[in-house]
Amino acid sequence: MELKPLQADVHVITDPHREEKNQYESEERDSLSQTISKMPCKRLNICEYETHKLVRIQSVRLGSLKWTFNGVILMFICIVMFWNKEYQEHDYVVSSVTAKVKGVAMTSLPDVGDIVWDVVDYSGPSQGKNSFFVVTNVIVTKNQRQGKCPEVPPYGKVCWTDKDCVKGFWDQNSHGVQTGACVKFDVTQKTCEVSTWCPIETKKKPPKRNILPEMTDSYLKHCQFNRRTDPWCPIFRLGDIVLEARENFSEMAVEGGVIGIQIKWDCNLDGFLRNCLPKYSFRRLDEKESNRTLYPGLNFRFARYQTEKGVGERTLFKAFGIRFDVMVFGKVCMTH
Structure with a gap:
């Protein structure tokens, strides 16, 4: 059988007006593209905008991992804020210190005998603001008179x-x-x-409000500072202070020195977290090594005058002791 090809007529209908319009739009786009390419923003890529493609995956494992990371970051931020108390307003402590020395001591001095020392004798002269002085050793030169003698x-x-x-x-x-x-x-x-x-005196070495509201008068009469059993009592024994400063009282009392009493207030005045208690620390402030300083220790001189057979005399005392400097610092926090 012989197959004959099928013949069909194809008629193309053209619109001359539409072709003319498409040609005009193409020329306009080419002109606009050339104009934009000549603009500075095209060269600097500031006239472009990019977007990221978002892919949403249905996965329990990945979803749990995402929210776990978010929870850890949020918890870390909250812990840092509470630890540093960034949610509170801060202010620094301004303080005034009042110190009082009490007690008596009895000593036996060569060529003098037994002497009882009260507060007037061993507290010494004023050492300035926030300080007090306690005599711990003394050299006595008796019966000095105005005259001439060898240096x-x-x-x-x-x-x-x-x-x-x-x-x-x-x-x-x-x-x-x-x-x-x-x-x-x-x-x-x-x-x-x-x-x-x-x-003349011979040159020789000497012989070897932190009161809390709940503290009542009865408590203050009997309490005594102890790091473990009573850390907030404001009454101290001299030996305990020196021991807390990691010094030996018997050695330090020979030539004297300076001890710092540091009182730190770290107060939180928020209702359920209210806490405002002092913390005491002690340290030696002067240089105790004799080979590192010209005048080790701390001392001063005073005299007691008398008249013997119409002649003025005095007894010279060179007193060695420990000066205690009280330093208060701290911070107060409160949420508003």
């Missing part, structure tokens, strides 16, 4: 003749004014004579 080495100049001494000479280390005479100090040496209080 004491090493401050006195060792001499052999009067020519070695200059009349009227003195310096900051002298005990008096030189008379120009060279006199015998002891069996081995001579020193320049001075006009001063005689006999």
